[in-house]
Amino acid sequence: MLVNMKDVLENAKIDHYCIPHFNINNLEWTRFILEEANQLNSPIILGASEGAVNYMGGYKTVTALVKALVSDLNITVPVVLHLDHGKSIEACKKAIDAGFTSVMIDASKETLETNIAITSEVVEYAHNRYVTVEAEIGHIGGTEDDISSDIAFAKLDDCITFVKETQIDCLAPALGSVHGLYKGEPKFDFELMKKIAKETKLPLVLHGGTGIDDVKILEAIKSGVCKININTELQLAWTEAIRNFLTEYPNIYDPRKIIKAGEIAMKEKIAAKIKLFNSMEHQN
Ligand code: 13P
DSSP, X not given: OBOOHHXXXXXXXXXXXOEEEEEOOSHHHHHHHHHHHHHTTOOEEEEEEHHHHHHHTOHHHHHHHHHHHHHHTTOOSOEEEEEEEEOSHHHHHHHHHHTOSEEEEOOTTSOHHHHHHHHHHHHHHHHTTTOEEEEEESBOEEEETTEEEOOBOOOHHHHHHHHHHXXXXXXXXXXXXXXXXXXXXXXXXXXXXXXXXXXXXXXXEEXXXXXXXXXXXXXXXXXXXXXXXXXXXXXXXXXXXXHHHHHHOTTOOOHHHHHHTTHHHHHHHHHHHHHHHTOTTOOO
């Protein structure tokens, strides 16, 4: 069943666990993630970035793909189809019109006032259609969809004002995480994280989930994080498995066999995150 973000995050917030957000890039990835989440009875968030949506053909293709897989594979866990880092109001509206159940509007590079104005417009459009909205304060650094940017830390007062003015459903405050691989040990301000969660009363989102050790992940969940985004870690696991497979079987050319060679490695990662986040077998 496709649900919106509120449907899964509210429970996670009350019971202090976290729902994994995995980025999807193609049919096979979507299938592997859905199958493993269903196997472990965990709600799941499928994140599609604008780059991934364009790669797969467009918003309607992605929605049709996810809905058809949920039906054909008899997926019974709640599934959120979420636009990751929508860069414009138009992109968010396109995703919503196509059937995405959740969108992220990322105007985090703008001033607070402009971020509020852009985000509010998306919230109005989304909420009228039972779609939820995530937005970012401060700026998460690193590289995503081949675009690199510097980190800017979120401030408590900005978060409070932003949430009050926009009425978003979950907040991604930049508190030290980056997309892609970390240079050195990631450092987080957990005290500020707790304060933001307490004052805004919203579930928090941690981007850049790759490369954060389990102790820090658990501390983040304790501090109010209810959704953690993971992309690079699955890419690394899948690519390593494919590389090994092609080295071992240089004469195989059937694309189904090649792409499938990453299935076990990916599913192991997905299962490990679901267990660490403790998202299985909760009532939603
Ligand atoms: P990683 O690629 O670092 O796992 O981050 C993913 C992410 O935050 C997607 O929004």
